[in-house]
Amino acid sequence: MTNITTVGIAGTGLIGAGWAARLLFRGFDVVAYDVSPAAESKLKAQIATAWPSLEALLGKPKKEGRLSFTTDLGEMASKAHFIHEAAPEREDLKIRLFREIDAVAAPHVVIASSSSGFLPTNLQSECRHPERVVIGHPFNPVYLLPLVELVPGEKTSAEAMDRAAAYFEQIGMHVLRLKKEIMGYICDRLQEALWREALHILNKDIGTTGDIDDSIVYSAGMRWAFMGSFLTYHLAGGPGGMRDFIKQFDPTLELDWTDLKFPKWNEKLEKRLVEGCEAQAGGRTVAEIEAKRNAVLVDMMKVFQKHQIGAGLVLDRELGRN
Helix, strand or coil, X not given: CCCCCEEEEECCCHHHHHHHHHXXXXXXXXXXXXXXXXXXXXXXXXXXXXXXXXXXXXXXXXXXXXXXXXXXXXXXXXXXCEEEECCCCCHHHHHHHHHHHXXXXXXXXXXXXXXXXXXXXXXXXXXXXXXXXXXXXXXXXXCCCCEEEEEECCCCCHHHHHHXXXXXXXXXXXXXXXXXXXXXXXXXXXXXXXXXXXXXXXHCCCCCHHHHHHHHHHHHHHHHCCCHHHHHHHHHCHHHHHHHHHHHCCCCCCCCCCCCCCCCCCHHHHHHHHHHHHHHHCCCCHHHHHHHHHHHHHHHHHHHHHCCCCHHHHHHHHHHHC
């Protein structure tokens, strides 16, 4: 495998900037591409926001990578040893970007889309080297949360998947390698299901946005942070685990507990949603809430490291290499 020292990023919004911060902190050089020259200053500001949290989690970096910015896609593609596509979530735009990047990047360079739902088979459809195209879907904030969903397309090679997995582990990620592609992958399908149900509850005026969030924060969310749904229900079955859980709570019962599809959008629902979230913010800016979120995530990951579970295992592995 070619030694990866320079990473290209196509698109410098929230996700692209998150990749840049994660990489620069770990000593990788980053060539960032965006169509707008004004994007460079925003990118640097987002990296500066991420840096204190990275230091709180990992300590001072041994070596900082170098950041360069370009509005020339070919320049980025020709210099990079690995490329993250982090453009806006428009499939036609991503297909075009992959075609143009593929035409310039060396054939061995893996191109990973940060898409949150598109099929990699479609994204690689106009590439001369489709075998090196994968999905590498991260989660915000990318510079702290360690999960990446690695998804192959129909023409993606096993060798490219292996190289991508090795690279992601090198930059402190936990790789969730999907067996095959599906729209929305795993995590976003689960998140969207919860989002739909939350909107139905809000639309029916059962509770406020704060009530609905509290139902997660003070209960299931605490378990989900390190156990997930299946292991949680395995414990709920008592000594017999999932076998007894199934006997107690027949999974074939069709209970009227879900609306599944999105509620029909209306002005009243939109008003409840927007005003509810603003009430929850309580006058705090988004930046202030982000800072609090980051501080909590850092502390949680350190607690998980102490207990050798979940994201703490990834942190322990990375700190052990330093």
